[in-house]
Amino acid sequence: MDILVKLSQFLLSLSLLIVLHELGHFIPAKIFKTRVEKFYLFFDVKFSLFKKKIGETVYGIGWLPLGGYVKIAGMIDESMDTEQLKQEPQPWEFRSKPAWQRLIIMLGGVTVNFVLAFVIYIGMTWYYGDKYIANDSLKDGVWVTSDVLEGLGMQSGDKIISIDGAHLERFDEAALKIVMGKEIKVDRNGEEKIIKLPVDFINSASNRKKTKLLMPRMPxxxxxxxxxxxxxxxxxxxxxxxxxxxxxxxxxxxxxxxxxxxxxxxxxxxxxxxxxxxxxxxxxxxxxxxxxxxALITHNDAEKLGLYKLSTDRYSFLESIPVGINMGINKLKEYGQQLKLIGNPETKAYKEVGGFMAIFNIFPDFWSWEAFWQITALLSIMLGVMNLLPIPALDGGHVMFLLYEMISGRKPSDKFLEYAQTVGFVLLIALLLFANGNDIFKAITGK
Missing domain, CATH: 2.30.42.10 (PDZ domain)
Structure with a gap:
């Protein structure tokens, strides 16, 4: 039953993100009178689970849950359908539209992803409030649950003062800041200590069975x-x-x-x-x-026992707008920092890149709308950033060639775009195989 709850949240979140992303392409295409031949949730390799033609567009659900797509007439995309390109350009085709219209169509998907994330953060801030454990409320310090941190000299009972020189106000942010940090300053029985973090700390910590680095101390x-x-x-x-x-x-x-x-x-x-x-x-x-x-202690029980204080900042709807936007910007920055870690071979963070199983495991095994929306907002940011990468098979690749066309005044040939799409598709498949291969390796080895 637990796995069904996780699966339901995973599929609902994935479906929502894919449909809204593709709508981001679909709506401006329609506004600019560009024909959309297909609108699909998931991929329909060989066959579809459902399909229905309404007007000039076939709407459907594929059986392979690796994403989704809109097939726009006159555009070289992941379908690799080049038959249309052998004919004379038609007014309703993507290739016949001005570059600025094509750019808006291609940026529509990632724009929706970022807007969706900000809307979710605004809504959550207004409905749930901004909840966090105040770091200063941990009067007896933290519980170090990672043997890697212990090996570096950090001890249970240490009070975190700062990470990389920045004062830690919220305990909930400690783990992520440590993973991306270089040093931790702690108060140990009134004496300040510096814990140096190695460049490959993220890989070392992830290779241990204990997944949490720190927790509030519990009875x-x-x-x-x-x-x-x-x-x-x-x-x-x-x-x-x-x-x-x-x-x-x-x-x-x-x-x-x-x-x-x-x-x-x-x-x-x-x-x-x-x-x-x-x-x-x-x-x-x-x-x-x-x-x-x-046993796990609830926040209410922890507060009654005086272990820490769960702070909740409440906002009106109008007050939630700047707070939610700022929260989304911070998540975007954090994800950018994580990509930077992955791009640095010395950190070995590339070993922690995960695929669909990693995303599936993020969801709790009980139904929680708060957790669902929190995860969906983060995944929306990730989807937007990943789609902006300058890989020809992704939106970012199309945007790259469109910007080149707008700056130089020269449009890349259809044959070049076809070859570029093929190369990008191979790179994308390789990335998917690597990420999901990491999932399989971790499942087999238990690391």
Missing amino acids: FVVGGFSDDSPNQEVLKPKDFIHSVNGVEIKYFDQMEDALKPFANEKVVAGVTRNDKQVEVTLQVNAEGKIGVAP
Whole structure:
């Protein structure tokens, strides 16, 4: 059932983005009286799941969910249909239109993507408010869940002061800033420490099983047990372990050090169960563990326990407009920085490029409209940026040749555009194979 929920969100988001992107081409084409022969959600290789001709356009749904397309008469596109180009240009064809009209048609898709992202951010800011965990509210520092960060010298309990010299106001932004950063300044028991990050940190962190770098520090509330846990009959879900052998345990990350001296021994633990204090005897294994996984704490519970404060800035609809636009611009900048990392071989970030499985895994296994719109807005920005890349098979490739034509006054020949489209299509397929190959490799190796 969980996978169906993820799949539903994935397909709904993908379909919405594709249809609106293609509408961005379709509408200006119609405005400029250019014939659109096909409008498809997904690709119809060999056959369609559905198709219906209305007027001069065939609307349909393909079976291959790798994107979608509009087939505009007189244009060399991914269909590689060059038969029309052998005939004399017709007034309704793309190639007969002025360069400025063709440019607007080609930029329509990415324009819609960016506008959609900004509209979603504006709507979310107005409806949900701007939610974040204030970094200063983490009075006892952070929980370092990445062994890579631990290896670089960062410790649970460190309070993050700044990343690359910029003060960290929102804890929610810490992980991304660290991945793209060079150094972290922390407060450790009143003393400032500098944690240097290697250039290939993103690759090193991603190769570990633990996916999160940092979390707010959490109390030891029992969430579940490993299959071989010797304490399944002793502890119960939602038990709060607050001491081991008389030593106070305030946070889950303190448990490992508390148990290490008692490997292969039994210890007495103080537990709060249903608001009552009880003592239980726990068996510690050879690795100094008790085979227990922590429970997730809700934001409300965390605030009640004084762990941190979830701040929510509320805005009127008019106030949400500049805030939402600024949020979209920041996401656009962040994505640009990520592409810069991928383009630098020293970071080895190219190994983290993912395909459709990576996108699928972003969605939660429970239905959340807030998460759905947040992810859809980000994917819309990604789709817009990727389509602007100057690869002939993408919108950016067409725009590149159109700008050349408008500046030089010379239009590239149809034969040249045909060859360029073929080269771009090969590059695009290679990129898709690489990205989805990374997904398959990670699924097989577990990395």
